[in-house]
Amino acid sequence: MTLTIVSLLPRLQNTNGDAQNAHVLAARARWAGLEATVVDVESAQALPSRVDAVVLGSGSDSALEPSRAALLTMHDELRRWGTEGVPILSIGTGWELLSWGVELHDGRSIEGLGILPGRAVPRAGRVTGDLVIAAPRLGALVGFENHARDYVGAEGSPLGRVRAGHGNGRDSGQEGAVMGSVYGTHMHGPILAKNPVFADHLLSTIAARSGQEYTPGEQARTVDGYAAAARAAQLAVAGVSVPVS
Template identity: 75%
Template sequence: MTFTIVSLLPTLQNTNGDAQNAAVLAQRARWAGLEAEVVAVDDRSTLPDRVDAVVLGSGSDASLETSRSAMLGLHDELRRWGTEGVPILAVGTGWELLSWGIETAGGRSIEGLGILPGRAVPRDGRVTGDLIVKSPLLGVFVGFENHARDYVGAEGSPLGRVRAGAGNGRESGQEGVVMGAVFGTHLHGPVLAKNPGFADHLLGIMADRAGLGYVPGGRSEEVDGYAMAARTAQLRAAGVEASIG
């Protein structure tokens, strides 16, 4: 079989290169001896028959309404995938669009698709910089955050606790939200390239659903060495290397 990884709205939702998380999943699957392809989906007409994972990147506020309109046509599928345990990774505004809704600094209120709990609300000033998160399940995540909204009312489990950066904000000390196999996060990078353990976790879910096993390939170990060096440098720069250990 061939794993099909949907890159959702890559022309609109790829401001920080987050759509490339789909390419990371596909390549690591191939290194493990599994066939995989990335399919760009901009509307229902390009939706493949089989979907094993979905990646939704971040876009600009100017494209929020356009992206929402396109995603509304896939609302039933997104809800079904989430219920069935298909891994969905949503970053930045892609995550916000899957929430209950978005409030902008200009006073607009944009209704979300309601796939994930919580909503995005304006914060005092944009936050940009290193974001370090400690996950009880997957260890340390590193990435870059760049957002002008906090995320409140996240009743699901957070992706992890913030060790450096703002994350969800409002002094919550949390970053992201997780419900089943649906993951929302502020982490840019792309997050799966900087955190290959997270990519392997998603691939493990995909393989389990298909009745297959997943073991990272030999090439993954070599590439992970580069990722580890970059992660170590970012932890050191953020001043949390020693505390995380």
């Protein structure tokens, strides 16, 4: 059985290369001996008949409204996938669009799809820099944050606790939002390339749902060595010692 990984709106939602998380999943699946393909989806008409995972990257604020319009045509599918346990990884504005809504600096609001709890609200200034969190069952995750909004209303379901960086902000000490197998995060990187443990966690879920087993392949070990070195350097710069608890 071929695993189908959907990259949603890669033309509009890929300013930080986050759409490449879909290809990270597909590559690691193939290294494990599983068949996998990535399908770029820009409209509901392009949705494949089977979807095993979804990646929605981040875009510019100018893309918020056209991206929302496109996502609304897939609202029922997104909600069904979330209910059925299909892993959905959303980053940056992609995450914000799956929330309750996005409040802009000019006073306007963009209604979200309501797939994840919480909403994005303006902050005084843009935050950029290294972001390190401690995530349950995943340990230390590293990435780069670059956002001009905080995120409120997800205090009961964060991806992890902030150890360096800003995260959701408003003194919450938290980063991201999780609802079942639906994930939202500020972490660019792409996050799955920098954090293979997160990629493997998602792949275990994907494989199990299709009646298969996932065990990282031999080639993954080599690539994971590069990721570990990059992570160690970023943790050192951020002044965070591992393991993070």
